[in-house]
Amino acid sequence: MKPARRQRLILIALMVIGVAGAVGFALKSFNDNLMYFFSTTDVADGKAPKDNLFRLGGMVVKGSVERPNKGIMVRFKLSDFSKEVTVEYSGILPDLFREGQGIVANGKLDSRGVFVAEEVLAKHDENYMPPEVKASLKGSVNQK
Amino acid sequence: MFLIPDPVGRFFHRMASPPHFYALTEKLMPWLVVLFLLLLLPGLYGGLVLAPPDYQQGDSYRIIYIHVPSAWMSLFIYMVMATAGAIGLVWRIKLAEIVAISSASIGASFTFIALVTGSLWGKPMWGTWWVWDARLTSELILLFLYLGVIGLYGAIDDKRTASKAVAILALVGVVNIPIIHYSVEWWNTLHQGPTVTKMDKPSIHVSMLVPLLLMAAAFKLYYVIAMLQRARLELLQRERNAQWVKAMLEKRA
Numbered sequence: 255m256k257p258a259r260r261q262r263l264i265l266i267a268l269m270v271i272g273v274a275g276a277v278g279f280a281l282k283s284f285n286d287n288l289m290y291f292f293s294t295t296d297v298a299d300g301k302a303p304k305d306n307l308f309r310l311g312g313m314v315v316k317g318s319v320e321r322p323n324k325g326i327m328v329r330f331k332l333s334d335f336s337k338e339v340t341v342e343y344s345g346i347l348p349d350l351f352r353e354g355q356g357i358v359a360n361g362k363l364d365s366r367g368v369f370v371a372e373e374v375l376a377k378h379d380e381n382y383m384p385p386e387v388k389a390s391l392k393g394s395v396n397q398k
Numbered sequence: 399m400f401l402i403p404d405p406v407g408r409f410f411h412r413m414a415s416p417p418h419f420y421a422l423t424e425k426l427m428p429w430l431v432v433l434f435l436l437l438l439l440p441g442l443y444g445g446l447v448l449a450p451p452d453y454q455q456g457d458s459y460r461i462i463y464i465h466v467p468s469a470w471m472s473l474f475i476y477m478v479m480a481t482a483g484a485i486g487l488v489w490r491i492k493l494a495e496i497v498a499i500s501s502a503s504i505g506a507s508f509t510f511i512a513l514v515t516g517s518l519w520g521k522p523m524w525g526t527w528w529v530w531d532a533r534l535t536s537e538l539i540l541l542f543l544y545l546g547v548i549g550l551y552g553a554i555d556d557k558r559t560a561s562k563a564v565a566i567l568a569l570v571g572v573v574n575i576p577i578i579h580y581s582v583e584w585w586n587t588l589h590q591g592p593t594v595t596k597m598d599k600p601s602i603h604v605s606m607l608v609p610l611l612l613m614a615a616a617f618k619l620y621y622v623i624a625m626l627q628r629a630r631l632e633l634l635q636r637e638r639n640a641q642w643v644k645a646m647l648e649k650r651a
Contacts, residue, residue, distance in 0.1 A: 375588060377524070
């Protein structure tokens with residue numbers, strides 16, 4: 255390889271490594287801001303902002319969805335399999351909202367420690383299967 | 399890298415010669431188109447008709463047959479563009495510069511398609527057209543990178559200088575590619591995690607996976623076809639005063 259070419263190649267490699275390093279440090283320092291939502295454990299540990307809107311993500315606990323006033327307001331529990339947070343929401347729920355499904359809600363905590371959501375988004379999981387396969391998965395008890 | 403075997407070196411040397419490239423791609427083109435159709439048609443039929451509906455999303459999930467291959471292509475084409483750009487910078491091979499810039503607008507189109515189809519799917523499924531999570535934001539930055547490459551190339555009159563500038567921009571942007579890919583694992587995102595590239599257990603039923611892979615292969619072929627066509631045109635424009643172009647035109651006239 256000719257020296258001039260080698261030099262250019264080394265310069266390019268250094269540039270890419272330098273940029274990657276700079277971006278890596280930047281992302282590391284902004285790590286918390288890049289999280290799209292807080293987990294329910296974060297909320298229980300008091301890491302979530304107190305008076306501001308923030309997003310809360312978790313799994314809708316099975317059997318926790320209720321409509322206490324028989325109206326449009328829904329109340330359910332979100333969990334990340336260690337801590338649970340109660341959420342209240344008045345509005346139209348997305349198609350994929352159901353018990354056992356992951357969701358992300360935008361809202362704030364009120365004085366009771368209940369998360370009052372202004373918006374609820376369904377978080378789709380990465381599994382795709384035909385209905386028959388799902389049914390047979392449910393049928394076998396050993397499946398998680 | 400510093401010890402390239404002789405036949406390989408000769409092959410690249412010959413491929414990089416503009417008249418040879420022009421003639422060879424002309425001969426290859428019909429075969430590429432046939433192969434593209436052979437992958438696209440079964441892929442579309444399998445994805446839109448044969449594949450069963452999803453247990454949760456019903457038929458809406460079928461947008462993955464466009465969305466996922468487009469998103470893969472947006473990353474793949476960027477890597478091709480940056481690699482070709484680097485080869486152009488180091489070895490000053492004209493053809494590498496042309497491949498790099500010919501890839502840019504195709505990559506931008508695939509990025510745009512991935513963003514739009516994702517948005518159309520997101521409204522009914524997530525309940526929103528757009529969120530600023532790490533995956534969506536980094537993919538949007540990718541679109542801006544592509545547009546930056548196209549704009550920068552157009553802004554500089556001397557195309558050899560333009561190619562060098564564009565290659566540096568593309569190489570700086572390479573850092574975004576792993577960020578897009580791993581964004582769903584590094585951070586909490588609304589976008590779901592990887593389905594197909596997850597190795598431990600398949601998260602997609604095989605009847606849905608096969609058409610998806612066919613579509614992905616078809617999209618790759620489409621990229622090769624579109625990129626070669628653009629590259630041939632760019633080559634003719636750059637070499638319009640070269641002897642081989644004149645000779646070829648006289649022969650065809």
